[in-house]
Amino acid sequence: MAALVLWxxxxxxxxxxxVAWEVGGMVALVSGVVGVLTILRGQSFLGHALSDVGATxxxxxxxxxxxxxxxxxxxxxxxxxxxxxxxERVRERDLATGVVLSAxxxxxxxxxxxxxxxxxxxxxVETILFGSxxxxxxxxxxxxxxxxxxxxxxxxxxxxxxxxxxLTPESARARGVPVRAVGLLFTLAVVAAVEESxxxxxxLLSTALLIGPAAAAMTWAxxxxxxxxxxxxxxxxATLIGVVLAYDSYFxxxxxxxxxxxxxITALVFLVYAASQWRRRRVHPGGGL
Amino acid sequence: MxxxxxxxxxxxxxxxxxxxxxxxxxxxxxxxxxxxGYFVVLRGAAFMAHAIPQSAFMGAALAVLVGASPxxxxxAATLATAAGLAVLDRPQRPGASxxxxxxxxxxxxxxxxxxxxxxxxxxxxxxxxxFGQLVGVSAGEAWLSVMLMVVLLGTVAYVYRPxxxxxxxxESAEARGxxxxxxxxxxxxxxxxxxxxxxPVVGSxxxxxxxxxxxxxxxxxxxxPARLLGGAVALAVVTVAVxxxxxxxTGAPIGFVVTALTALSYVAASALGRWPHGGERAADAxxx
Numbered sequence: 001m002a003a004l005v006l007w008x009x010x011x012x013x014x015x016x017x018x019v020a021w022e023v024g025g026m027v028a029l030v031s032g033v034v035g036v037l038t039i040l041r042g043q044s045f046l047g048h049a050l051s052d053v054g055a056t057x058x059x060x061x062x063x064x065x066x067x068x069x070x071x072x073x074x075x076x077x078x079x080x081x082x083x084x085x086x087x088e089r090v091r092e093r094d095l096a097t098g099v100v101l102s103a104x105x106x107x108x109x110x111x112x113x114x115x116x117x118x119x120x121x122x123x124x125v126e127t128i129l130f131g132s133x134x135x136x137x138x139x140x141x142x143x144x145x146x147x148x149x150x151x152x153x154x155x156x157x158x159x160x161x162x163x164x165x166x167l168t169p170e171s172a173r174a175r176g177v178p179v180r181a182v183g184l185l186f187t188l189a190v191v192a193a194v195e196e197s198x199x200x201x202x203x204l205l206s207t208a209l210l211i212g213p214a215a216a217a218m219t220w221a222x223x224x225x226x227x228x229x230x231x232x233x234x235x236x237x238a239t240l241i242g243v244v245l246a247y248d249s250y251f252x253x254x255x256x257x258x259x260x261x262x263x264x265i266t267a268l269v270f271l272v273y274a275a276s277q278w279r280r281r282r283v284h285p286g287g288g289l
Numbered sequence: 290m291x292x293x294x295x296x297x298x299x300x301x302x303x304x305x306x307x308x309x310x311x312x313x314x315x316x317x318x319x320x321x322x323x324x325x326g327y328f329v330v331l332r333g334a335a336f337m338a339h340a341i342p343q344s345a346f347m348g349a350a351l352a353v354l355v356g357a358s359p360x361x362x363x364x365a366a367t368l369a370t371a372a373g374l375a376v377l378d379r380p381q382r383p384g385a386s387x388x389x390x391x392x393x394x395x396x397x398x399x400x401x402x403x404x405x406x407x408x409x410x411x412x413x414x415x416x417x418x419x420f421g422q423l424v425g426v427s428a429g430e431a432w433l434s435v436m437l438m439v440v441l442l443g444t445v446a447y448v449y450r451p452x453x454x455x456x457x458x459x460e461s462a463e464a465r466g467x468x469x470x471x472x473x474x475x476x477x478x479x480x481x482x483x484x485x486x487x488x489p490v491v492g493s494x495x496x497x498x499x500x501x502x503x504x505x506x507x508x509x510x511x512x513x514p515a516r517l518l519g520g521a522v523a524l525a526v527v528t529v530a531v532x533x534x535x536x537x538x539t540g541a542p543i544g545f546v547v548t549a550l551t552a553l554s555y556v557a558a559s560a561l562g563r564w565p566h567g568g569e570r571a572a573d574a575x576x577x
Contacts, residue, residue, distance in 0.1 A: 044387030045336035098335035102498030106548025113542045211391040260406045266399035
């Protein structure tokens with residue numbers, strides 16, 4: 001009986017559920033892998049800004065009749081490079097992020113305004129901002145797979161220098177690591193991860209998958225590899241379970257409406273994150289990676 | 290009238306009731322937001338300045354769901370988020386602070402998404418809060434903006450010295466017996482106040498731009514506290530006035546015009562700041 005409640009009839013044969021699992025799984029995996037270094041490099045704000053900026057790109061692409069993923073990626077690459085050139089110190093980069101973000105948001109407001117002039121906008125706005133894994137068209141799967149592969153390849157390629165440059169930038173520079181170039185390339189990996197998840201779970205919620213699992217895993221892990229693998233595992237688990245809950249939620253009140261899948265995934269990620277922070281304060285404050 | 294003059298200052302710009310409301314509300318915002326933005330820049334708290342106005346979306350969606358006034362929802366949500374951030378945000382290691390802000394932001398947006406999905410109401414009102422609805426400013430809202438501006442400026446005047454000290458030199462402020470936590474809380478609540486008055490006018494996505502933009506631009510030109518603060522306010526007032534005229538004439542969304550002008554002035558100030566004299570001193574002070 002319990003199994004029937006959780007595994008509602010038809011869940012394993014529903015095409016949208018299978019696509020949601022495929023896309024969501026890939027997106028969560030890449031976000032988790034990239035997230036740990038994003039936090040350690042003080043780029044959480046950038047990670048969030050990239051998704052908003054990507055939304056501007058997506059709105060522009062929608063206006064021109066191009067695929068949204070293309071717009072997300074174009075907006076992200078432009079903003080990522082602009083911010084990276086904006087400064088090396090974290091505080092300076094934060095302000096540069098803010099200014100680039102606000103300029104791009106303004107542009108996004110213009111695009112969305114033009115979209116409302118031309119057609120059905122409320123739908124377009126909601127899709128871009130909040131997305132829905134169930135609405136991902138199946139022919140997008142290869143594109144998401146390719147973007148994921150690029151992001152993972154970048155992280156694998158940069159693995160040693162980027163950890164070196166993140167944890168001890170001075171000695172990395174002294175040992176001849178091209179710190180700026182490594183940082184820029186890593187930013188491109190963040191762009192790939194954020195923009196594909198912005199497409200899948202929506203621009204506003206992609207930050208949950210980037211930061212939440214990584215922040216939680218970092219309180220448990222003692223080594224870089226285990227932090228990254230842990231973050232990926234938490235993210236993937238939250239996404240797969242979130243999809244199941246969203247499918248089941250048609251039987252929850254208000255019956256027949258369904259809860260948004262992006263919210264359910266975000267809530268699961270937040271619960272894991274909150275548990276990890278609570279445990280850290282009680283068991284060993286200041287512990288973890 | 291007539292000619293260029295007449296087409297720039299189109300009829301009704303200063304006389305239509307809704308435009309009078311818009312002028313009052315926007316000028317109040319333009320004075321108040323950069324004052325808070327000045328401390329945002331000093332503290333490097335741009336992410337917080339982004340997250341707190343965004344939580345207005347959750348407040349508006351909840352208000353629509355339970356049938357309350359959206360403005361009340363916005364105020365309550367931004368205050369709650371600000372208080373939560375001030376309590377939780379105790380950075381202990383690199384990057385931890387950004388992660389806390391990110392998670393609080395994401396939770397508020399996720400809840401907003403849920404409330405919107407659960408309520409059957411037309412979501413237009415909520416989305417208007419994301420992008421602002423200048424022509425919709427009522428007389429009550431305009432007066433509320435002015436009142437909030439007075440409260441905000443009064444609070445800043447009262448806590449100016451401890452707020453400045455903890456923003457610039459947190460360690461030595463702590464050594465001199467200033468307790469960081471209450472000051473951080475006041476800073477967060479100031480952000481919430483600024484957000485509450487800004488969001489209904491220019492939208493939650495863009496109120497951030499008025500908070501951060503003018504102060505960031507001024508910080509490129511000077512490091513002197515009073516000049517930075519005065520410059521930021523002057524810049525914001527000019528930006529808003531030009532933007533309102535342009536938006537009225539062209540019909541473009543006010544948020545777009547404001548952010549475009551803000552970004553242009555930031556780029557110009559950055560180029561100017563690289564210049565040998567005025568800029569170098571500012572750059573040195575920033576690096577310290």
